[in-house]
């Protein structure tokens with residue numbers, strides 16, 4: 001039997017039972033549609049989050065106090081490790097490939113100006129922060145290169161903090177009170193928006209040494225080291241470890257590269273995407289059961305036809321392929337409809353909620369269609385085998 | 400060309416053994432016109448199915464054109480059915496979703512013949528049976544007699560040597576039954592070997608050779624028909 005004849009014979013029976021063929025294919029379409037839609041949302045989310053991370057640049061290494069027990073989680077054993085200090089940060093600046101070193105301290109405090117007050121997160125940072133994190137100053141300037149241990153009491157506002165405290169007034173040169181201490185505003189940052197749920201505009205940046213005093217802490221929470229692009233990340237990590245081990249007497253810090261952060265994050269998002277695909281998979285299973293059911297019914301209804309085909313000289317293998325072909329066509333057509341459905345819904349969703357990134361993944365699309373065809377194959381095997389093994393005489397005699 | 404020797408076909412139903420065919424020995428030559436008659440359950444259909452390679456004997460040997468076909472594999476038997484044997488059934492057994500022409504085309508399609516080659520043969524076959532104007536009708540749009548004509552066209556499209564008909568007029572009225580017999584006899588005149596099971600003594604009596612079956616055995620084998628008595 002040649003291919004064109006095979007296909008036309010296969011489709012003739014599907015077309016003869018249009019409604020039920022469509023309903024059966026719909027079962028698969030819903031499953032594939034769900035897989036495609038959910039995975040494209042998952043993929044879009046993944047790329048969105050990664051973009052959020054990498055907007056700060058990829059040549060960053062973060063140093064945190066304490067030794068990490070597993071990648072990404074720093075479980076410091078209190079009292080045994082030395083705190084990270086501003087002197088450590090200064091020492092790291094001596095590394096030849098360190099283009100910028102930014103110490104960080106963080107705390108919550110009220111910021112007051114005139115009669116207005118706003119409680120927010122205060123960042124103690126170093127003057128290199130805008131360079132390191134690709135942030136720009138809107139007006140004025142960022143914290144100057146003072147003596148790191150005794151910097152002047154300057155503050156730089158996030159854009160939201162500025163509008164909340166100063167309205168239309170020019171904040172440059174004004175004095176704000178942070179946790180009881182007075183700081184002179186010398187600049188306002190450009191809006192950076194919310195990054196991973198953290199509003200970088202609703203904050204104030206002050207020199208790290210001042211923040212340590214203000215919050216009464218003796219250590220930094222993090223030192224970020226930017227390095228030259230042409231230096232291997234391992235060299236940088238080794239250099240940092242050598243400097244800090246020499247200063248602390250032992251290796252008691254956690255060094256996390258941007259790549260490690262991305263790997264951990266990517267891993268989490270992969271699991272998410274996979275879980276979501278598995279949900280779609282369940283609806284595919286239901287669709288597959290539909291195909292088994294309908295093919296079993298078809299074999300029962302067409303027992304006479306099977307006997308006839310055998311009498312006309314059809315081999316068992318030909319009967320098998322005919323019924324298998326029907327199951328596969330059902331699933332493949334359902335799969336294609338599902339692809340259209342999933343992609344279409346994804347686009348609609350994107351139009352309705354532009355913030356939600358929808359990124360159809362070719363990988364999952366091809367995978368979904370292959371799964372559909374495989375499901376057709378598996379679902380069709382049992383009924384088709386039964387058809388092929390029918391005794392021709394009994395099949396012809398069946399009512 | 401058909402040589403059956405000591406053929407048994409037994410069915411085990413529960414603890415009872417049904418001898419549908421019991422030691423049947425029969426030779427049928429090329430071009431013969433044979434009718435098989437006998438009471439219900441005497442094994443007529445079983446014999447026909449066996450000759451048509453739809454069934455295998457429990458014991459005995461069947462040679463078709465000199466080759467032992469009982470030993471053939473399923474695939475080889477299918478090829479023999481396709482090229483050398485035509486079936487006509489009481490129930491017509493047309494595929495309801497296919498047109499008359501598509502039904503007639505089926506054996507050629509199964510054999511893998513190209514579409515361009517099939518079409519003229521199908522047209523000619525329908526034309527010969529006066530069904531050309533019904534080529535694109537579905538079976539449900541045809542009368543019983545017309546359906547059986549389509550079935551005969553399908554059975555003969557591969558130009559088989561043997562045509563097996565199991566009560567071909569059983570579902571037809573007298574008039575169209577007569578037409579169908581006339582068509583089948585026309586095929587005999589053209590050289591085909593026709594073996595026909597029938598309950599109708601008048602129709603069975605038209606065959607040159609008449610077999611009678613009883614309880615799975617050949618009860619009588621008479622040669623002589625309208626041609627001889629005339």
Ligand SMILES: Nc1ncnc2c1ncn2[C@@H]1O[C@H](COP(=O)(O)OP(=O)(O)OP(=O)(O)O)[C@@H](O)[C@H]1O
Nearest residue numbers: 410412417418419438439440441442443444445446
């Ligand atoms: N698959 C089977 N299983 C059990 N017994 C069977 C089977 N097929 C046929 N038989 C038995 O074999 C015997 C012959 O059956 P067959 O169909 O050949 O009769 P028949 O002469 O064609 O009868 P009818 O004129 O009613 O068509 C019957 O007794 C029948 O019950």
Ligand SMILES: [Mg+2]
Nearest residue numbers: 443444445565
């Ligand atoms: Mg019978």
